[in-house]
Amino acid sequence: MKDTVGIKKIAELSGVSIGTVDRVINNRSGVSKKTAKHVNAVIKHTGYKKNNVASRLKLAKSKSISISVLFPKEAYLEDHYWHLPLLGVQKAVAELKEMGISHELFVFDISNKKSFKRASQQILKNATNAIITVPFFADECQSLREQADALNIPIVYIDTKHDVNQEQNYFISQNSLQSGKVAGRILYQIIKDRGNYLVFNLINNNTETQKNNLERESGFKSFFEEEVPNFKPNILLITADDSKINSLEKKLLAFKKDHTPLGIFVTNSRAYLLPKILEKIGLAAQSTLIGYDLNPGNIELLRENKIQFIINQKPEFQGYSAVKGLFKFLTEQEDEELNHTIPVEVILKENL
Amino acid sequence: MKDTVGIKKIAELSGVSIGTVDRVINNRSGVSKKTAKHVNAVIKHTGYKKNNVASRLKLAKSKSISISVLFPKEAYLEDHYWHLPLLGVQKAVAELKEMGISHELFVFDISNKKSFKRASQQILKNATNAIITVPFFADECQSLREQADALNIPIVYIDTKHDVNQEQNYFISQNSLQSGKVAGRILYQIIKDRGNYLVFNLINNNTETQKNNLERESGFKSFFEEEVPNFKPNILLITADDSKINSLEKKLLAFKKDHTPLGIFVTNSRAYLLPKILEKIGLAAQSTLIGYDLNPGNIELLRENKIQFIINQKPEFQGYSAVKGLFKFLTEQEDEELNHTIPVEVILKENL
DNA sequence: CTGAAAGCGCTTACAG
DNA sequence: CTGAAAGCGCTTACAG
Numbered sequence: 014m015k016d017t018v019g020i021k022k023i024a025e026l027s028g029v030s031i032g033t034v035d036r037v038i039n040n041r042s043g044v045s046k047k048t049a050k051h052v053n054a055v056i057k058h059t060g061y062k063k064n065n066v067a068s069r070l071k072l073a074k075s076k077s078i079s080i081s082v083l084f085p086k087e088a089y090l091e092d093h094y095w096h097l098p099l100l101g102v103q104k105a106v107a108e109l110k111e112m113g114i115s116h117e118l119f120v121f122d123i124s125n126k127k128s129f130k131r132a133s134q135q136i137l138k139n140a141t142n143a144i145i146t147v148p149f150f151a152d153e154c155q156s157l158r159e160q161a162d163a164l165n166i167p168i169v170y171i172d173t174k175h176d177v178n179q180e181q182n183y184f185i186s187q188n189s190l191q192s193g194k195v196a197g198r199i200l201y202q203i204i205k206d207r208g209n210y211l212v213f214n215l216i217n218n219n220t221e222t223q224k225n226n227l228e229r230e231s232g233f234k235s236f237f238e239e240e241v242p243n244f245k246p247n248i249l250l251i252t253a254d255d256s257k258i259n260s261l262e263k264k265l266l267a268f269k270k271d272h273t274p275l276g277i278f279v280t281n282s283r284a285y286l287l288p289k290i291l292e293k294i295g296l297a298a299q300s301t302l303i304g305y306d307l308n309p310g311n312i313e314l315l316r317e318n319k320i321q322f323i324i325n326q327k328p329e330f331q332g333y334s335a336v337k338g339l340f341k342f343l344t345e346q347e348d349e350e351l352n353h354t355i356p357v358e359v360i361l362k363e364n365l
Numbered sequence: 366m367k368d369t370v371g372i373k374k375i376a377e378l379s380g381v382s383i384g385t386v387d388r389v390i391n392n393r394s395g396v397s398k399k400t401a402k403h404v405n406a407v408i409k410h411t412g413y414k415k416n417n418v419a420s421r422l423k424l425a426k427s428k429s430i431s432i433s434v435l436f437p438k439e440a441y442l443e444d445h446y447w448h449l450p451l452l453g454v455q456k457a458v459a460e461l462k463e464m465g466i467s468h469e470l471f472v473f474d475i476s477n478k479k480s481f482k483r484a485s486q487q488i489l490k491n492a493t494n495a496i497i498t499v500p501f502f503a504d505e506c507q508s509l510r511e512q513a514d515a516l517n518i519p520i521v522y523i524d525t526k527h528d529v530n531q532e533q534n535y536f537i538s539q540n541s542l543q544s545g546k547v548a549g550r551i552l553y554q555i556i557k558d559r560g561n562y563l564v565f566n567l568i569n570n571n572t573e574t575q576k577n578n579l580e581r582e583s584g585f586k587s588f589f590e591e592e593v594p595n596f597k598p599n600i601l602l603i604t605a606d607d608s609k610i611n612s613l614e615k616k617l618l619a620f621k622k623d624h625t626p627l628g629i630f631v632t633n634s635r636a637y638l639l640p641k642i643l644e645k646i647g648l649a650a651q652s653t654l655i656g657y658d659l660n661p662g663n664i665e666l667l668r669e670n671k672i673q674f675i676i677n678q679k680p681e682f683q684g685y686s687a688v689k690g691l692f693k694f695l696t697e698q699e700d701e702e703l704n705h706t707i708p709v710e711v712i713l714k715e716n717l
Numbered sequence: 718c719t720g721a722a723a724g725c726g727c728t729t730a731c732a733g
Numbered sequence: 734c735t736g737a738a739a740g741c742g743c744t745t746a747c748a749g
Binding site: 067111112191192195199203236240301318357361363 | 416417418419421422425463464543544546547549550551554555588592653670673708709710711713714715716
């Protein structure tokens, strides 16, 4: 391995002490312009790059990086979707713990904006270096954003991309429009023009994440417009509250008449609610069902072949990437890993 | 952050010097049994864990880890499949370079066993700490294995799992049987019992990696046996040399007669050879094509919707995982990351 | 068989 | 504004 230049070499070449070189590298105050300029020239010339391993070894105790994670309280439940990004966070923190990084979990109630506000205030009161959360509530995120900006604390949102325009807004999430197109392609391959399409927009809350569902729906329709423009599919959109799902039977019965194939796209994680109903009214055999997220209900029905496809958002990977990206940003000022589109992963029984 | 115990604390609690603690931790010679036992007891009691960041900082120069990568010579070609695992290797090495890790690329000709042998001898002559390669040639791998064992050099094979039985054989590859089942499921969803199935086993070499193709084929058939046992699909297997592919036209014409759907599974990366033939003999419209690997030809045809599905083996990820896993093994003696099944990733135009 | 000391590359409190 | 020295946790050559 050829000798890499270190701070010592730079000091030697610049004719200053390593302390001064350190000040220049880290933009600390107290260096004359002339010296700084000279040292910077040497740095550029030699291609010197700070050794972060050494840096973090020194700083691990005195400047430990603490990341606050603000998730729905379901993150505590091992079976729940919101536990998965937490697992990813924990994995990344474990990998980096010798570099002096730790995290703390804060939770809120997704049906209660105030609980989000309260938790975020608590986070800002503690000295934290970064925040990872989910943009459920537009106004509250906006206000958190402003306060965090003042303290120079970066925020990484996972799961959903909302359209706030500030700087330092980082998003690690799937492109919902694109995932809707994937669903469109898959169902179209199967149903073609021989049957009907059904989009279920099941609502169980009214937060920002609902936007994901609408974009997925829109992506689904776009697929047909863009990819098979001459085909005008019969797409029925059913928007319904979870609790009213049983009242839909009559509506669905219309599809039974000719036993034509039925492609069903559920725009959120609750595809598992449908198979029972489809069986009850005798639509199961002619249906192909695609939904989102590998929750226990969906997994079981994939295994039983009652759901055919699941689009996975890789929530664990989202949490993992958020921590890794933040670490890179906080130690190297590189933020390109903090804006990250998660690939649309297609899961069926055999690659579960 | 609560104070983690370090070597200093262990020394203090054991009443010995840190030098002795280091000897015990790293199983170095020259420690009395009594001292070792006592220190080990303290280590167990405190839950001490070596700080690898500090360790690697100290060792980066004197004990740099060097990984030899032995790939087909096509790894040099940016457009080629074998360039991808190399990119993954490079990425992982870049992430770990401050920990004192480097790699060197050696190449061989896949049509020439001797070139593999020659390159592997050269690797063994240099002092290397680990080898990453592809098991193209069973005998040569076996012999490499034996020599590497004697030198205590771990080998990680990517791409293909072959059935050698030694210890220290690590494989990072996709489960070919399983990926064939995925292909079966996808085509069955589309074709059902309304059409015919075609499996193309295109041969362009006779190395061990050909086993992948056979297992994929076998997985494809297994899908039908296991998942739809009452359905006896009409599956035609076509084994052909690449160069003879055009002579197949007559055989394929048989499928044209009734315009029934045709599900085509190409068990290797050369699905891109088929669309032109299918178009020429008028089978394109009724065909659904699934193949392997995101090479430029397949990508282009996915974009044009002339190939419908590609199964990706994530070659870049394979190379990346091999390096990360080796690093963990060489620094922490943990080898669980070195046996790794790559998920079966399903790609279509919209999630390319 | 064991310990004291130097050093990996960086950071910081202190002295000037 | 600048430098000399100590130290992060581990490793190693050297002395005993």
